[in-house]
Structures are given as C-alpha cells and as structure tokens.
Amino acid sequence: MTGPGGVWVYAERRGTAFRPVSLEILGRARGVADALGERLVALTAVPAEGAVQDLARFGADEVVGLVHPLLDRYDTRVYTDLLEREVRSGAPSVLFLGASRDGQDLAGRLAVRLRTGLTAHVTSVEVDPGHRLVGWVPGFGGGIEAGIVCPDRRPAIVTVRPGVFPLPVAGAARSYVRLVRPTVEAGSFGSRRVEFEPKGDTTDLTRSDVLVIGGRGTDGEFGRLQQLAHRLGGEVGATRVATDAGWIDRDRMIGQTGVVTHPKVAVVLGASGAVQFTVGIEKAGFVIAVNRDPDAPIFDAADLGIVGDLAPIVDRLVKALEGA
Amino acid sequence: MRTVVCLKVVPRPEEVRVDVETKTLDRSGVRSVVNPSDLTALEIALALRDRHGGRVTVLSMGPPSFVPYLRVALAVGADDAVLLSDRAFGGADTLATSYTLAQGVRSLGGAELVVCGDESSDGGTSQVPPGLAEWLGYAQATYVDRLELPGPTTLRARRVLEDGTETLDVPLPAVVSVLGGASEVRFLDYDRWAAAQQATVKVIDATTLGGDPGAIGLKGSPTVVAGLREVRKPGRRHEVIRVEPEAAATRIAEELRRLGLPPREASPSSRPSAPAT
Numbered sequence: 001m002t003g004p005g006g007v008w009v010y011a012e013r014r015g016t017a018f019r020p021v022s023l024e025i026l027g028r029a030r031g032v033a034d035a036l037g038e039r040l041v042a043l044t045a046v047p048a049e050g051a052v053q054d055l056a057r058f059g060a061d062e063v064v065g066l067v068h069p070l071l072d073r074y075d076t077r078v079y080t081d082l083l084e085r086e087v088r089s090g091a092p093s094v095l096f097l098g099a100s101r102d103g104q105d106l107a108g109r110l111a112v113r114l115r116t117g118l119t120a121h122v123t124s125v126e127v128d129p130g131h132r133l134v135g136w137v138p139g140f141g142g143g144i145e146a147g148i149v150c151p152d153r154r155p156a157i158v159t160v161r162p163g164v165f166p167l168p169v170a171g172a173a174r175s176y177v178r179l180v181r182p183t184v185e186a187g188s189f190g191s192r193r194v195e196f197e198p199k200g201d202t203t204d205l206t207r208s209d210v211l212v213i214g215g216r217g218t219d220g221e222f223g224r225l226q227q228l229a230h231r232l233g234g235e236v237g238a239t240r241v242a243t244d245a246g247w248i249d250r251d252r253m254i255g256q257t258g259v260v261t262h263p264k265v266a267v268v269l270g271a272s273g274a275v276q277f278t279v280g281i282e283k284a285g286f287v288i289a290v291n292r293d294p295d296a297p298i299f300d301a302a303d304l305g306i307v308g309d310l311a312p313i314v315d316r317l318v319k320a321l322e323g324a
Numbered sequence: 325m326r327t328v329v330c331l332k333v334v335p336r337p338e339e340v341r342v343d344v345e346t347k348t349l350d351r352s353g354v355r356s357v358v359n360p361s362d363l364t365a366l367e368i369a370l371a372l373r374d375r376h377g378g379r380v381t382v383l384s385m386g387p388p389s390f391v392p393y394l395r396v397a398l399a400v401g402a403d404d405a406v407l408l409s410d411r412a413f414g415g416a417d418t419l420a421t422s423y424t425l426a427q428g429v430r431s432l433g434g435a436e437l438v439v440c441g442d443e444s445s446d447g448g449t450s451q452v453p454p455g456l457a458e459w460l461g462y463a464q465a466t467y468v469d470r471l472e473l474p475g476p477t478t479l480r481a482r483r484v485l486e487d488g489t490e491t492l493d494v495p496l497p498a499v500v501s502v503l504g505g506a507s508e509v510r511f512l513d514y515d516r517w518a519a520a521q522q523a524t525v526k527v528i529d530a531t532t533l534g535g536d537p538g539a540i541g542l543k544g545s546p547t548v549v550a551g552l553r554e555v556r557k558p559g560r561r562h563e564v565i566r567v568e569p570e571a572a573a574t575r576i577a578e579e580l581r582r583l584g585l586p587p588r589e590a591s592p593s594s595r596p597s598a599p600a601t
Contacts (some may be wrong), residue, residue, distance in 0.1 A: 017485075081456075106454075108454030108458075121448065121449065190464075191492040192492065198487060240445060246506070250503055286583055294564070296492040303561040308567070316573035320576075
C-alpha cells in the first residue's frame with residue numbers, strides 16, 4: 001500500500017512506450033524523494049497491465065498502474081477525475097508531471113481541482129534546508145531565476161519540459177507494482193475523438209547533435225536555415241517569436257516553454273537572447289551566434305558571436321561548407 | 325452565442341533590464357504588447373462570430389494602463405471589452421489568476437465559448453486556460469489550431485500534439501486555448517479604430533466582481549517566490565567579432581570544422597527538416 005505523502009511522478013504513456021520526459025523526471029525525482037525522506041511513486045494510466053511493468057525499472061519505490069481498456073487515449077475529464085481520486089487518497093507532498101501537451105492540459109486542471117499550487121516549466125529543482133521543494137524558473141528578461149515554493153498546500157504540483165533532466169538508464173525491475181482497476185465508462189469522457197492524424201515529422205530536438213536555430217532576425221526565411229542544418233546533418237529549431245509568427249512548426253520551439261536541448265553545436269541566427277530562450281541552449285557544447293545588434297544578450301550566451309546581417313553570412317557559410 | 329477572449333498584456337522581453345545587484349527587474353519605460361497567441365485567439369473567435377453570429381467580449385486583468393490595448397481589440401473587431409482592475413488582484417499566480425478570470429466570465433453571465441492564447445510570452449505557464457475551465461466547470465480543449473461549430477451545442481477542435489493532431493468534439497460551454505500563429509490576425513479597421521477611441525472599456529474592481537476575496541491576488545496564490553538568484557551561466561568563450569560577411573562565414577566554417585562539422589559522410593544523418601507550416 002501507498003503510505004501517505006511521497007513524491008509522485010505521473011508517467012504519461014504514448015502508444016507503446018512512456019514519454020521520455022516522464023522517465024527524465026523519474027530519474028531526478030529519486031533524489032528529491034531521498035532529500036525529503038519520502039517515498040517515490042510513479043503513477044500511470046494505461047489500457048493494459050503489461051505496460052505498467054516497464055515503469056518498475058526507473059528507481060521508484062512503488063508503481064501504481066490505473067488500468068482500464070478505455071484509458072488508451074487521454075481525456076481531460078477522465079484523467080482529472082482519476083488523478084484527483086488517487087491524490088486525495090494517497091496525499092502526496094509533491095506531484096510531478098511532464099509538460100507535454102496532454103500533461104499541461106491535465107496539470108492546469110488538476111491543480112485547480114485540488115486548489116493547490118502549480119509551478120510550471122521548472123529548469124531545476126532542489127530541496128531547501130527547510131525541507132521544501134524549490135522549483136527554479138527563469139525570470140523575465142534575463143539574468144535571474146526565481147525559486148518557487150508551495151509552502152502550505154499539498155501536493156505541490158510541478159511540471160517539467162522535455163530535456164531538462166537526463167534520461168535515466170533502465171535498471172532491474174525493483175519497484176513494488178500495484179494495479180488499480182478504476183471504473184471508467186464511455187459516458188465519463190469529456191470529449192469524443194473524431195479523428196487522429198499521426199504526424200510524419202516527430203523529430204526530437206532534445207536528441208539532436210547539431211541545431212540551427214532561428215529567431216526574429218530571420219524574418220521568416222527558414223529555408224536558408226534548413227539548407228544549413230541539412231549541410232551540417234542537424235535540425236532546425238526556433239525561438240518563440242519565430243513559432244508564434246507561424247514561420248515554423250511550434251514543436252521546434254527551444255527554450256523554457258519549448259524543449260531544452262543538449263547539442264554539441266548550436267548555431268543561433270537572429271535571436272535576441274531572452275533568457276526564456278537561452279535556457280534551452282545552455283547545455284550546448286558550443287554556441288555560435290549571429291545577430292545584427294552588437295548589444296544583443298545572445299552574445300553573452302555564445303562562444304563565438306558574429307555581429308552582422310544573417311542572409312549574406314549564412315549564404316556564404318553554406319557555400320563554404322559545400323567546399324569542405 | 326457569447327464568446328469571451330482572454331487577453332494578456334505583456335512587456336516586451338528585450339526591454340526589461342535586470343539589476344544584478346538587487347536581483348530585481350526594472351520594467352520602467354518598458355513598452356508592452358498584447359500577448360501574441362492571445363491575438364490569434366481573438367482572430368479565431370472573430371472568425372467564428374463572423375460565420376455564426378453572436379458577440380465577442382475581450383476580458384483582461386491588469387492595471388488601468390491596459391485599457392488602450394483593449395481598445396486595439398475593439399478596433400480589430402471585438403464587440404466589447406472588460407478589464408478586471410484592482411490592486412487586490414496583484415501578485416496572483418495561476419490559481420488566483422484563473423479564479424479571477426473565471427469570476428470575470430461569470431460577471432458577464434457566463435459564455436458558451438472562452439478562447440485564450442495557449443500561453444503568455446512572459447509567464448509562459450500555459451496553465452491558466454485549463455484552470456479557468458475547471459473553475460467554470462466547462463469542458464476544455466488546449467493547443468488548438470482549428471475551431472469549428474458543427475452544431476449549436478458542440479465545438480469541434482483540432483489539437484496539435486507532439487505526435488499528431490487530434491480532432492475532438494467537445495460539448496459547449498468550453499474553454500479553448502489556441503496556438504500562437506495558428507491563424508493570421510486581421511488588420512485594424514480604421515473606421516473601427518476611430519470608434520474604439522470613444523468606446524467604453526468596462527473596468528471592474530474586486531468589490532464589484534465579488535466572489536471569494538481569499539481566492540484572488542496574493543492571498544489566493546499558494547505558490548510564493550522563495551528567492552531569486554542569478555542564472556548560472558555556462559562558461560562561454562564570449563568572442564564577438566564584427567567582420568565582412570565573407571570573413572564571418574569563413575570564420576564560422578573554420579570553427580565548425582574544428583568541431584567535426586559537417587560530418588565526413590556527405591549524407592546528413594537525418595532527413596531534411598520539415599518545412600514551416
């Protein structure tokens with residue numbers, strides 16, 4: 001049985017595997033649970049019990065599997081109700097969720113249902129001397145980050161974007177596995193799925209070694225960036241300004257609300273360098289930045305900075321690399 | 325049908341300065357903008373109204389200085405505008421913010437549809453729309469790029485997920501968050517612009533709004549800032565040069581070669597990147 005308290009991680013299942021972000025959190029949450037002196041519990045909702053066993057290999061003391069055939073797709077209402085019930089009976093002190101689209105859909109609703117605090121998109125977590133979980137979030141504009149705590153209400157809900165923590169290696173299946181078979185009915189769904197169209201491009205920027213990243217200064221001309229990325233065997237990423245403008249797919253957003261990347265090389269073109277973006281490249285091995293503005297903060301985050309206009313530089317660079 | 329569009333005014337990130345000594349943000353003289361994805365939300369709501377009729381009300385929370393931004397929404401085509409403005413609303417986290425906005429929707433007599441941007445460019449938590457839906461007891465659909473009304477009580481929303489798009493039928497009333505860039509925002513109408521300067525933006529204070537005074541502002545916010553610190557920045561070389569494009573390209577190419585790029589194999593390891601959508 002799950003005792004009261006504990007650090008819980010909601011693990012999101014995507015098709016036949018758990019989302020990497022859920023496992024990344026599980027890896028980090030082990031240390032949080034140890035520092036708090038509490039148990040680590042991984043909670044998941046799946047259509048068949050076989051899947052639950054996979055979670056037992058990532059260091060949790062206990063794995064709780066909510067199993068029902070109708071749980072093969074996420075639904076806000078069903079999942080909020082299920083998690084509310086588990087949280088009320090298990091009374092965890094902390095609940096982590098991966099900030100996937102469905103994870104955020106769920107976290108925001110669940111936090112209000114439970115009338116508790118939510119710290120979104122932390123870039124690091126620690127336990128302070130007062131045994132409180134502190135979630136660090138980049139502050140506006142740059143330079144500072146804010147440590148957020150939820151002192152009085154439980155659980156403290158925390159969401160984490162993909163790539164923030166390293167992916168743990170699966171070990172022996174050591175967690176105690178508990179299966180719960182909740183009542184779920186077709187009528188309890190809040191929505192009806194009419195269609196699902198799988199996406200061809202499911203590139204995972206967190207696993208890419210080379211990134212060519214464009215911001216406002218590209219003026220939307222991402223074709224040039226794609227040429228360069230292709231030449232370097234890498235992928236194209238973007239800042240929020242570029243994805244908000246519709247210049248490129250939202251899933252390629254890098255930064256606090258996008259993905260946190262760890263490439264060997266990042267070539268950053270026409271991005272001003274707001275901290276919400278630079279947290280997404282600070283784990284890069286080498287950063288090259290090109291920007292017209294010599295005072296752009298991006299140069300503080302770069303190894304090599306070039307002050308100048310993008311288009312002529314990138315065009316010549318692509319040519320130079322062809323000659324390589 | 326009443327549609328409420330939630331709209332947030334955010335400072336331009338590049339203009340905020342940080343005082344590293346005091347670890348505080350200097351927002352003085354910083355210009356603001358309407359949060360980009362909230363403009364997309366407005367556009368999507370207006371397009372639905374143009375097709376199906378009804379009223380679009382923009383709703384915001386903030387100081388009286390936000391009024392001109394709401395006038396922009398009126399000039400773009402919103403029917404009316406409401407600003408929830410009171411010092412008591414200040415310091416709100418997502419729980420208190422979503423509660424206050426929900427009270428705002430209730431003060432309008434509720435809505436069939438509430439449309440929000442998917443997240444703000446400053447706070448960026450993306451948690452207000454689902455929170456708002458929960459406070460109101462409405463259905464929700466988040467990260468939507470397409471919205472239709474196939475019937476009087478149903479919303480059809482296409483959600484953009486990591487591995488595909490999901491089309492859902494959701495019963496009204498509902499809260500929807502739309503992706504920034506999902507729809508081209510219409511131009512200002514100049515006749516409306518002139519009219520909007522004279523239009524009334526309804527300003528509602530905490531007393532008039534009613535509800536639970538313990539659920540708004542700082543008091544209603546379970547999360548608190550325990551500390552601020554300088555972002556630990558990785559050690560970078562910080563070499564900045566200003567040269568002609570040719571020399572710049574050569575310099576970058578040299579650096580890339582030193583790092584083993586492009587890879588020896590002429591064929592890149594991955595397929596070409598997907599085009600912009």
